[in-house]
Amino acid sequence: MDFLKPEIIEEVGSLNLRARLVVEGFLIGLHQSPFHGFSLEFHEHRPYYPGDPINRINWKLYGRTDRYYLRKYQAETNLSAYLLLDKSKSMDYGGKITKFHYARTLAASLAYLLLHQNDSVGLVVFDRGVKTFLPPKSRLTHLKLLLKDLANAEPSEKTSISDVIFNIAPMIKRRSLIIVFSDLLEDPDEVIRAFRLIRVRKNEVIVFHILDRDEREFEFTEQALYRDMEDYTTIPVNPLNIKELYRNRFNEFLKLYRSGFAHNRIDYSLITTDTPYNKALRKYLSKRKRLS
C-alpha cells in the first residue's frame, strides 16, 4: 500500500485520478466490495440464515423474540453527504504536502467513494464564510463538477468554522452525513457548539482534524520570528525554550476537541499529513460501519 502514501499520491496531477487511485487502491486492499450495506436507511428485518454475517444480527430483537433476525437496509436509498473543506490560510502550512492539499485529496477520495456507492455528495468550501456550495447529488457526472471546485479552491483568509456551520445548517434539509476537513484552529467551545446544532438535527458528523506533524511535535531549533498565517502577527521565539509549553498547550487544545466531540457523539479523527490516505479512509469506513 506504499503507493497510497500522500507524497506519492500528490505526484499525480489530476485530482480525479488521485481520488480514483486512492479509492480503488484502498478497495483492493480491503478485498471486499464496498457497494453494499452502507446505507443509513433501515428497511426491514429478515430471518438469519447460516452464512449471513453475524455482526448484522439484531441482538435486541433476539432478546425479545428469541430468534435471530438480520437488519436489512434500503439499498436504493441514497445517503446525503456534505464534504466541508476548510480553505483558510492556516491550511496552507506544510512542506510538499500542505494540510490543504491533503484535505482536498481526502475529500475528493471520499466523494469518489460515496458517489460510487450511489450516495449523493455535496461540497462546501469555506474560510470565514461559505465560498463554494454544491448541493448533494448522486449522479456520477456530479463528481466532475465537484472535483473541479475542489481543484479550484486555494487557501486564503481567516477561518470561522462555527459561523459557516451556523450558516449552512438551515440549508441541510434531510438527515445527512457531514464530513469536515479542517485544522480547527478556532475556539473549540464555539466549534463544538456549532456542531452540536447539526447533531441536534439528527445529522451524522465526521471531523477529519488535519494537522502537520510539526504542529504536533514542534521540533524546531532555530530562533525565528514566528508569524501567524491568518492575522500575520509575529513573535520572536526560541523554540527550545517554548517547546514544552507549546506541546502542553496544544495537547490541551486537542483534548478539548476530543472530549467535546465524544460528548456530542461526533466522529473525530486526528490525521497528520504524513498519514497514508488508506488509513484515513479505513478509519472512516470502520467508523461508518459502527455508526450503521
Next chain:
Amino acid sequence: MSFPHFLLLFFLIPIPIIFHFISKRFLRTKDFPSLLFVLKSDRKLLRWFRLRRLLLLLLRIGIITSLIFAASNLLIPFSFPDLDRKVILDQSLSMRERNISHKSCVVVPNRGGIPLIYKAVRRYPTGILVTDAQRNGFKELFIKGDRYPGIDLEKIPMPDGNIGIIDHQIGSPFRGDKVDILFTILNQYKDSRNIRLSLYIDDSELDKKNLLLHTGTNELRFSIHLKEGSHSGALMVDDEDGFEFDNIRYFTLFVLPVTKIVIYSTRYPEKLLAALHSPSFQVKWIKEQPGKIEGDIFISECICLDAISKIVKDSIPGIICISGRDKCPYAMEIPDRISKIANLSGFSSFSELQSLSDIPIRYDCRPTPGRTLLYFENGDPFLKRTGNVLFLPVTMEESDLSLHPVFIPFLYELIAYLLKGDYDNDILMDEPFVIKASSEPVVITPDNKRYKPTSIGDNRYLFTQTGKPGIYRVSLGTSEERCISVNPYPSESMLDTLKAQESANLFGRGNYHNGATFFLVMAFLLYSLSIVLERT
C-alpha cells in the same frame, strides 16, 4: 574613580537598544499557524513575552553599564560622606625640595612621613590629601591604585631608590683625642652604588671619600682632630636621586678641654685611675670627704647621695656616685646584668660602645631630676640621675664592669655627658631645644632669621621653630655661642609601603566599597538573570 576615561565607553549603551529594535529584521520569519493560536489563548503569556523582551533589553543595558563602571572603578558610598571634610596638605620636605625648578607646593616644610599623615587622615574626614607620596609609604598606592577606590591618583614617577644620611653619632670629644663621627647612610636601591662624600667642619671641607654603598644601611666613620670648643659641620652626599634634603647631615660637637676629676675613695681606686689615665683628664684621688671640690667631675664610691653636701653638688658640674650592694636595691643583681650587657655588646666600630649606645641614653637626657638614663634590656634602671649626680649602683669590686672593654668608653661617655650639661645639641626637626642663659639669647636659623626664644623661667629659654634642617646658632649675649644641628626624621628617607590595615584605615574602606568588585558582581548577576530570563 580611578579610571574615569573608561566612562567614554558609555557610547556602547545604545548598542543593545539598536539591536532590540532591529533584531526582528535579522531573524528569519517563519509562518506557523498554530503557535500564536495556542499562545493567543493566554494573553498573560503573550504579555510576558513582550515584557521579557523589554526586561532583556534593560538587563543588557545594565550589564554594559556595570562593566563600564567596573572598568572605571566607580566608588560606591555606603554611608553619607561627611560634609565637613578637611584638605590635608603634606608639608614634608620632599614637597618643597624634590624638584627645585618647580614652584614650591608649601611654604613651611614640616616633618612628614607616614605617622604624621596617617594621624591627620585618621583624625579628619579627608576630602583631598595633597602629597608627593615620596618615601611616605605610598609607593604601593601608586603602583596598585585600584586597591584604593575613590582616590583620583595623579601619578608621580617614583625613583628606583634613595640614598640618604639618616643618622649620626659622635664619640666623646676630649681634647687631644680623635673625635669619632659615625654616619649611617641608607641605600634603598636594589644594587650597590658608588657615591662621593664630603665632610665639612666650620664651613670648610675637611675630608672627602668615595664609598661603595651596599643595599641597606651603611656606616661611615670619620676620625678627626679638632680644637677645643664648639664646632658645627655637615656631611654631604653627591647623588642624583631627586631627594635633596637627606643628602646633607648636620651635626655639632664640642671638644672638651682638659677635665679635672676628683675621686673620693677610702681605698686605692686603681681601676678608676687606670681607666682615666689619659692626657684629657687631670685626676686627683682624695681619702677624706671634701667640703668643697675644685674640679669638673667628682667620683664618689660607696657613699649615700644624701652624704654629698649641697656645696659639693652646686660647685661641680658632674658627680658620679658608685654605690655598693647595701646602698642599692639593684646591686645584688647587677654583676650578672652587667655581664649580660657585656655579652650583648660584641665588636663595634664605634668605640666598642654599640650595645650601650643602643640603650637610649640620649633620648632620656631631659632636664628632669630623677630620670633613669640607662636601662637593662628588660627595662630595669642601670644608671639614674638625681640633679647633676649620676648614680651607678655598682662597685668596681663587685662587678665585672671594669674588666670589660666597654667600661672605659662608657666612663668617658658618662663624663662627657655630665660636662655637656642637660641639653642635647643634635635634634630632629620640630623638636624644641632649651637654652640656659643668664641673659636673653637670640637664635639664628639656617636662613639667617633671628628669633627670640620663649622664657620658661630659671634662666631657661625654649625655642620651637626648628622646622628647617640646618645649623641653628644661639647667641648668648657675649662672644659665647652655641650651635644646634637640626636634621630630618629618618622616616623621611624611607621608601616603605603602607600596611594593608593602614591603607584601609587611611582611605576609608569602611565607608566606601570597591566599585570594581561591586560592579563586576552586579554585571555577573545581571548576566545570569538574563540567561535565566531567556530560557524562561
